[in-house]
Amino acid sequence: MSTPPHAELSRRERQIMDVLHRRGRATVAEIQSEMPDDASYSAIRSALRLLREKEIVTIEHDGKRYIYLPSMSQNEARDSALRYLMRTFFEGSRAGAVSAILEMSGTDLSDGDVERLTSMIKEAKRRKDQ
Secondary structure, X not given: OOOOHHHHOOHHHHHHXXXXXXXXXXXXXXXXXXXXXXXXXXXXXXXXXXXXHOOOEEEEEEOOEEEEEEOOOHHHHXXXXXXXXXXXXXXXXXXXXXXXXXXXXXXXXXXXXXXXXXXXXXXXXXXXXX
16 A cells, blocks of 8 residues: 555644645745744755655746745645545545544534535435436
């Protein structure tokens, strides 16, 4: 089973990716301004270099500035990470993953959440039966 590169990110790399996904693109200074801790400029540049080597981040030039962008959309990264988690911890079972989330302590669903989930289950069953 191949591990997607974004599944093995350091805390700092994840923080940077959170900023890039939120903004879409950013310079080192822009990333630094949104980091939750006091990361140095050089630490962020070093992490970005590693993210580029992992092909998770791409770069564009804007004059003398480097602009960093995620190489995949947040939805693509999320889907890939969820597939990896399902294979690793739930033997590929979507039902197992959803059950684990619903059984977590502190997971209270609003009426709207229950309606949405019920609707999604009905739609999945309808597609399966076609």
